[in-house]
Amino acid sequence: xxYTVFISHSTKDRGLVIALANLLTKFELNVFVAxxxxxxxxxxxxxxxxxINKADCVVVLLTxxxxxxxxxxxxxxxxxxxxxPVIPLVEKGTNPExxxxxxxxxxxxxxxxxxxxxxxxxxxxxxSLQLKKIEREKAxxxxxxxxxxxxxxxxxxx
Numbered sequence: 001x002x003y004t005v006f007i008s009h010s011t012k013d014r015g016l017v018i019a020l021a022n023l024l025t026k027f028e029l030n031v032f033v034a035x036x037x038x039x040x041x042x043x044x045x046x047x048x049x050x051x052i053n054k055a056d057c058v059v060v061l062l063t064x065x066x067x068x069x070x071x072x073x074x075x076x077x078x079x080x081x082x083x084x085p086v087i088p089l090v091e092k093g094t095n096p097e098x099x100x101x102x103x104x105x106x107x108x109x110x111x112x113x114x115x116x117x118x119x120x121x122x123x124x125x126x127x128s129l130q131l132k133k134i135e136r137e138k139a140x141x142x143x144x145x146x147x148x149x150x151x152x153x154x155x156x157x158x
Contacts (some may be wrong), residue, residue: 003130004030004153005057008075010065023123054080057085059122064094089118
């Protein structure tokens with residue numbers, strides 16, 4: 001079962017993005033980072049929104065650069081509009097209230113001097129979301145199987 005994570009970020013945070021993507025991949029999660037999948041001539045917003053639609057969740061990097069990025073703001077707004085879980089990583093010293101869409105939401109604190117703790121917390125949380133999705137899908141398969149069995153058994157009575 002695949003579980004896809006869209007990473008919303010400023011392109012100025014490349015090192016953090018690579019570290020997070022590597023960790024998520026080690027946990028057998030699929031990662032989408034927009035600039036890694038260039039499609040010349042394709043409208044960027046359509047590509048990004050399509051990938052958010054395909055993603056199971058969005059991790060947003062709210063660094064000093066990320067909170068000022070219009071793309072990050074658009075991506076977060078779109079993800080919330082589509083009902084995707086949004087997991088904010090907020091850099092120490094950055095005010096998450098600067099991104100109005102995330103006001104009042106819990107977040108993971110990120111210290112640029114020691115990023116590992118925040119990256120591990122984010123990855124562990126995303127992995128827990130994946131496990132919940134797997135359990136929901138198993139439950140649906142079981143219910144579907146029971147319904148099919150009931151239909152088959154009731155079809156014999158005429």
